[in-house]
Each structure stands twice: as structure tokens, then as C-alpha cells.
Amino acid sequence: MVAAMSNSAAVTASTWITNFLERLPAPAGELEAVQWRGREALSRQPLPSRRQEDWRFTDLAPLTALAPVPSPSSAQVGWPAPATDVFRLWLDAPDDFLNGQSLPAGLSLLSSDEVQQALGHTLAACNCEQHWPVELNQASATRVLALRVSGAVAPTLELVSQAAEDGVMRPVRVLLLLEEKASLEVLQIQLGSGCSLSSLVMEAHLGRESKLRHGLLALGEGQACFLGHLAVEQEPRSQLESVWASHGWALSRFEPRVVQVDGEATTTLKALQLADGQQLVDTHSRVEFRGPEGQLDQLHKAIADDRGRSVFNGAVKVPRAAQRTNASQLSRNLLLSNQARIDTKPELEIVADDVRCAHGATVSRLQTDELFYLQSRGLSAAVAAGLLKRGFCEEVLRALPAAAAAWRPLQRMLGED
Amino acid sequence: MIRPEADTLLEIVDLQARVEDKPILKGVNLTIKAGEIHAVMGRNGSGKSTLSKVLAGHPAYTVTGGSVRYRGADLLDLEPEQRARLGLFLGFQYPVEIPGVSNLEFLRVSTNARRMEKGEEELDTFAFEDLVRERLQVVQMDPAFLERSVNEGFSGGEKKRNEILQMALLDPLVAILDETDSGLDIDALRIVAGGVNHLASPDNATLLITHYQRLLDVITPDYVHVMAGGRILRTGGKELALELEDRGYDWVDQELAVLEVA
Numbered sequence: 145m146v147a148a149m150s151n152s153a154a155v156t157a158s159t160w161i162t163n164f165l166e167r168l169p170a171p172a173g174e175l176e177a178v179q180w181r182g183r184e185a186l187s188r189q190p191l192p193s194r195r196q197e198d199w200r201f202t203d204l205a206p207l208t209a210l211a212p213v214p215s216p217s218s219a220q221v222g223w224p225a226p227a228t229d230v231f232r233l234w235l236d237a238p239d240d241f242l243n244g245q246s247l248p249a250g251l252s253l254l255s256s257d258e259v260q261q262a263l264g265h266t267l268a269a270c271n272c273e274q275h276w277p278v279e280l281n282q283a284s285a286t287r288v289l290a291l292r293v294s295g296a297v298a299p300t301l302e303l304v305s306q307a308a309e310d311g312v313m314r315p316v317r318v319l320l321l322l323e324e325k326a327s328l329e330v331l332q333i334q335l336g337s338g339c340s341l342s343s344l345v346m347e348a349h350l351g352r353e354s355k356l357r358h359g360l361l362a363l364g365e366g367q368a369c370f371l372g373h374l375a376v377e378q379e380p381r382s383q384l385e386s387v388w389a390s391h392g393w394a395l396s397r398f399e400p401r402v403v404q405v406d407g408e409a410t411t412t413l414k415a416l417q418l419a420d421g422q423q424l425v426d427t428h429s430r431v432e433f434r435g436p437e438g439q440l441d442q443l444h445k446a447i448a449d450d451r452g453r454s455v456f457n458g459a460v461k462v463p464r465a466a467q468r469t470n471a472s473q474l475s476r477n478l479l480l481s482n483q484a485r486i487d488t489k490p491e492l493e494i495v496a497d498d499v500r501c502a503h504g505a506t507v508s509r510l511q512t513d514e515l516f517y518l519q520s521r522g523l524s525a526a527v528a529a530g531l532l533k534r535g536f537c538e539e540v541l542r543a544l545p546a547a548a549a550a551w552r553p554l555q556r557m558l559g560e561d
Numbered sequence: 562m563i564r565p566e567a568d569t570l571l572e573i574v575d576l577q578a579r580v581e582d583k584p585i586l587k588g589v590n591l592t593i594k595a596g597e598i599h600a601v602m603g604r605n606g607s608g609k610s611t612l613s614k615v616l617a618g619h620p621a622y623t624v625t626g627g628s629v630r631y632r633g634a635d636l637l638d639l640e641p642e643q644r645a646r647l648g649l650f651l652g653f654q655y656p657v658e659i660p661g662v663s664n665l666e667f668l669r670v671s672t673n674a675r676r677m678e679k680g681e682e683e684l685d686t687f688a689f690e691d692l693v694r695e696r697l698q699v700v701q702m703d704p705a706f707l708e709r710s711v712n713e714g715f716s717g718g719e720k721k722r723n724e725i726l727q728m729a730l731l732d733p734l735v736a737i738l739d740e741t742d743s744g745l746d747i748d749a750l751r752i753v754a755g756g757v758n759h760l761a762s763p764d765n766a767t768l769l770i771t772h773y774q775r776l777l778d779v780i781t782p783d784y785v786h787v788m789a790g791g792r793i794l795r796t797g798g799k800e801l802a803l804e805l806e807d808r809g810y811d812w813v814d815q816e817l818a819v820l821e822v823a
């Protein structure tokens with residue numbers, strides 16, 4: 145019986161990928177070769193299954209219920225006007241990304257030769273170039289936003305992708321090369337609704353003493369699914385601060401991976417993920433130190449309500465070469481219903497002996513004493529719970545680039561809009 | 562101020578309560594009228610905080626007997642937030658820290674909840690800022706505390722001032738202050754006591770829970786109650802507090818022992 149069931153699941157999965165590949169247009173454009181390779185890989189590689197350790201908690205049923213076809217978009221639904229200090233690019237635009245605009249000082253497009261050379265390099269360095277969600281993106285993305293960053297870029301670069309129509313897939317591919325001492329703030333907005341799939345693969349290479357502030361706001365609705373990979377290579381004395389917030393997707397799987405190639409860099413990661421209804425939100429992060437004196441400060445927060453499910457797996461690798469690494473990882477979770485589930489797991493692999501690595505994980509309910517304190521000041525139980533949830537979220541949300549405020553993340557995440 | 566004709570605000574009759582399976586309050590009787598200041602004293606563990614939390618409606622405590630009437634209504638029947646909106650205020654012995662929730666926002670929402678109940682209009686952000694700045698002077702508190710998260714990282718004294726600030730904003734009819742004086746240096750004590758005196762009026766009443774005579778040197782109580790073993794063992798005037806200061810609590814323990822044998 146069990147064998148028969150898993151057999152039929154396997155059949156469905158392989159049919160899904162066959163159908164997906166058949167719906168794709170013929171490979172073309174600057175990423176033609178990458179598309180061929182991605183399709184080739186998908187036709188051989190089975191869909192991730194819960195028998196694999198990395199996918200143990202993550203059922204792909206919401207994804208296989210979709211029949212997505214990559215297509216450019218024709219509309220921007222519900223976008224706020226960009227603020228004055230924001231340079232916005234629409235990643236699903238029917239024409240080219242720039243659409244006549246010129247890039248702000250410090251940003252330039254890579255030539256196609258440079259793209260050929262650099263694309264996939266950081267994915268490989270982070271050991272995720274063959275991950276299934278990456279192959280899915282490579283099989284379908286027809287273009288890449290590839291930018292060189294030199295010096296300090298003044299405006300915030302805002303990259304928006306929206307999948308708002310049933311049956312569409314929006315594969316987004318981004319490549320950023322930060323030269324020595326360059327600095328950039330990027331805000332990525334990923335919106336999904338209806339029966340759609342948003343797929344993101346972003347690579348960033350941070351040269352010595354460069355600085356990247358990165359925010360990702362992934363807001364879904366309904367049956368929409370999100371698959372994302374972020375791969376970052378950091379040279380010594382570079383600084384990465386990446387803040388992401390995810391809410392509302394039927395299925396969201398995000399895999400940020402950071403490699404400090406020679407140590408001595410600073411990595412700050414902050415995340416907030418919310419699951420309610422029957423949603424599943426999953427983050428698998430990995431930070432690897434390949435040299436000494438690297439720093440990591442990671443905070444992962446999650447709220448699971450209703451029958452929602454939150455998964456966090458935080459790998460930190462500190463090999464012998466990474467002496468005097470200072471890493472801390474904290475996972476804080478709020479469980480708001482008896483049927484909700486939270487699985488959180490640090491995965492520390494520490495071989496070096498002279499290191500400081502702290503980690504902690506808490507799963508709790510709203511605290512009775514906090515609720516009572518607010519109620520004793522006249523706030524109803526519901527308003528008190530709302531304030532506490534807001535307080536929990538705000539710690540991460542206020543670390544997003546300032547431009548995120550226009551998208552009203554808190555109101556959307558708490559359903560106040 | 563004792564006035565026989567004043568309205569009774571709070572009437573506690575034979576109140577019994579337990580936490581989990583442990584009985585703590587074993588028959589408390591206490592009547593508080595408008596204009597009065599009461600002090601409750603007693604050793605650690607005698608049940609003073611439990612009494613205050615039961616009155617405010619903390620869910621950890623179960624009332625197993627007796628009654629509490631607040632301005633004629635059954636207090637124990639009301640949710641904690643309704644009690645607060647109707648003018649019952651508890652200043653916590655250990656004010657709770659709430660990370661991520663702005664103190665200003667919290668004060669505004671709670672003030673408006675009380676105002677609505679009194680039939681007054683809600684204050685918008687600007688009108689509220691004016692009010693809060695005026696009330697800050699009562700406790701001589703730095704406006705910078707408004708921008709922080711509720712009680713987060715406040716020192717003991719700052720938390721207590723924040724409690725009195727809330728009291729000043731909520732304009733309660735019955736204020737229960739649970740050891741608001743402990744952990745305060747003499748200057749902070751004067752400020753807090755000054756705030757309490759400033760807010761006391763013939764229409765409201767205050768119940769001070771304290772260990773120390775020094776608070777009662779600055780706030781003169783009309784009644785002093787001694788609590789032991791979950792009961793009020795004795796009631797007197799302000800001289801009872803001086804007697805406790807003089808003789809200590811040993812005689813209270815002896816009286817309690819006699820009572821518990823009986």
C-alpha cells in the first residue's frame with residue numbers, strides 16, 4: 145500500500161515536470177545555453193521529495209497543483225509610487241529592464257561576455273547550482289539583470305517582480321558584482337497571487353571592503369508559490385546585511401547561502417516568516433566560513449498560526465581554516481495555534497577549535513504576563529495579541545531598507561490592510 | 562480622607578483564591594470608599610500581590626469563594642480590560658517588558674480605551690502627545706522614554722515611574738499600587754509619592770501595598786491593614802504602620818499561628 149502510494153506520487157511528479165518542460169517556449173536569447181542545461185537537468189533529476197533530508201518537512205503539493213508557464217507581465221497591480229531616493233526596475237517588464245531609463249551613478253550593465261563568465265560562479269561556490277529550484281529557474285529564465293557596482297550607489301535599487309495572473313511563472317535572475325569598496329542597497333519585492341509561481345535566483349559577489357544591504361519582501365496570496373535562492377560570496381572585510389520577510393504563500397521555500405571565501409567578513413542575516421491557513425514557509429540557510437575571523441549574526445523569527453507550518457534549518461560551517469570565527473544564530477518562534485507546526489533546527493558544523501559560536505532556539509506562545517499587562521490597561525485580548533505580534537515582527541521589519549515601508553509590510557503581514 | 566457618607570467603591574467580602582492547587586487568599590475582607598487611602602502591609606509571601614492580581618483579573622488565579630463588588634457591580638464577572646476601562650488600575654510590582662511595542666502607542670491605545678468608556682472622545686496622535694507631555698511632568702519623566710518599547714531596558718525606578726504615568730493618564734477610581742516604592746531611591750520615592758498625592762481626590766481611592774514606613778511618611782494613609790497567611794489580620798490607622806516599624810512582624814506571625822491552629 146505504502147509502496148503503491150509513493151509510486152503514484154513519483155509518477156505525478158515526473159508527469160508534472162514533463163508537462164512543465166513541454167509548455168516552455170524553445171530556448172532563446174542571452175540565456176539560451178543556460179536554459180538548455182537547466183531543462184536537461186530537470187528531465188533527469190526527480191522532484192525533491194520528503195525522503196530527502198533537506199525536504200523532509202516540505203511537501204511540494206501546492207507547487208505541483210500549479211501549471212505555470214513563464215511569461216512577461218503586462219500590468220503592475222497595487223504598486224506604490226517609488227520614493228525619490230529609490231531607483232525601481234520592473235523585472236517582468238515586457239521590454240528590457242531599463243525601458244529607457246539610465247542607471248544611477250555607480251551601476252552599469254555587464255557585457256554579455258562578462259555575463260557568460262560570471263553567471264553561475266557564485267551558485268557553484270555556494271554548492272547550490274544543481275539544486276532543483278535553481279534548475280527550474282535556469283530552465284525558464286530568458287534574461288538576467290546583471291549589474292556591476294562601483295563606488296557608493298546613492299539611491300536604493302528596488303527590484304520588483306509580480307505574478308498576479310493564474311498559470312504564470314515569473315523566473316527572476318539577478319547577478320550583482322560589487323567591486324572593491326563599492327556599496328549598494330537593494331530591495332527586492334516579490335509579489336504573488338492566484339495560481340502562480342515566483343522563482344528567484346540571485347547571485348552577488350562582494351569584493352573586498354564592499355557593502356551590500358539587501359532586503360527581500362516576499363508577499364504572496366492564495367495558491368501562489370515562491371521558490372528562491374540567494375547566493376553570496378564575500379571577500380575579506382566585506383559586509384553583507386540581508387533581511388527577508390515572507391508571508392502569505394501557499395508554499396514558500398527560500399535558500400540563502402553565504403560563503404566567506406577567505407573569512408574576515410561580516411554577515412548579518414535577519415528573517416521573519418509567517419504561516420497561517422494551510423501555508424508552508426520554509427527557509428534553509430547556510431553560511432560557510434572558508435577563512436579565519438569571520439563574523440555572523442543571524443536572527444530568524446517565525447510565527448505559525450491556524451494550520452500553518454514553519455520550517456527553519458540554519459547551517460553554519462566552520463572548518464579548520466576558520467579560526468577565530470564569531471558566529472551567533474538565534475531562532476525565535478511564536479506558535480499561535482494548536483494545529484500549527486514549527487520545526488527549527490540549527491546545524492552547526494564546527495571543526496576549528498578557537499571559535500565563538502552561539503546558537504539558540506525558542507518556541508513559545510504569546511506570554512500570559514505580557515497579554516495580562518496590556519489587558520490590565522484596557523486593551524482587549526485581541527488587540528493585545530495583535531500588539532504583541534506586531535512587536536515580534538517589527539524587530540525584523542524595521543531592519544529592511546527604508547524603501548520597504550511604501551509596501552506596508554507590517555499591515556500586509558498582519559492582515560490589517 | 563474618611564467620610565462616612567462617601568460612596569463605596571470597592572467591597573471585598575471573604576475573598577478566597579488559589580493558584581493551581583495552592584490556596585493563597587483565605588478570606589479577605591476590605592471595604593474602600595471614595596477619598597480614602599489604604600495601606601496593606603505584610604511579610605513577603607503573605608498574599609498581597611495575589612490580592613492585587615485577583616482584583617485586576619489575572620488568569621493564573623482562580624477565585625474559590627467570596628465576592629468583590631466594584632461600584633455596585635460584580636467585579637469578578639468582568640474581563641481584565643473591562644475592569645481597567647471602568648477605572649480599576651493596578652500598578653505592578655514587576656512591570657512587564659514588551660519588546661517591539663512602542664510605549665507611546667501603548668499609552669495612547671490604553672488611554673483611549675478608558676476615555677471611550679467614560680464617554681469622552683478618542684484622542685488622535687497629536688492631541689495625545691499634548692496630554693502625555695503634560696502628564697509626564699507629574700512623574701518628572703524624560704520624554705525619550707515614550708519612544709522606547711514598553712518598559713524594555715528601563716531601570717527599576719523608570720518602570721515604576723512609567724506605571725505612575727499610566728495611572729496619571731488613565732485617571733482611575735481605584736488605584737492599587739503594588740510595592741511601587743520598592744527599589745526606589747529617596748528622590749524617586751518622593752517623585753512617585755508626589756504623583757500619587759497629586760492624583761488623589763475625594764472621588765477616587767488608593768490602595769498602597771508596601772513594606773516600608775518611608776512611603777507612608779509621604780503619603781498618609783487613612784487605614785493600615787496587616788496581611789498574613791492570605792488574610793487581613795488587623796486593621797488600624799496610620800499608627801499601626803509605626804507599630805510594625807517599631808516591633809517588626811514577629812507578633813503578626815504569633816497571631817497568625819494561633820489563628821491557624823484554631
Ligand SMILES: Nc1ncnc2c1ncn2[C@@H]1O[C@H](COP(=O)(O)OP(=O)(O)O)[C@@H](O)[C@H]1O
Nearest residue numbers: 580585603604605606607608609610611612621
Ligand atoms: N503564579 C503563582 N504560582 C505559584 N505560586 C504563587 C503564584 N503567585 C503567588 N504564589 C504564592 O502565593 C504566596 C503569596 O505570594 P504573593 O501574593 O506574591 O505575596 P506577597 O506579594 O505578599 O509577597 C507565595 O507563597 C507565593 O509563592
Ligand SMILES: [Mg+2]
Nearest residue numbers: 609610654740
Ligand atoms: Mg508582592
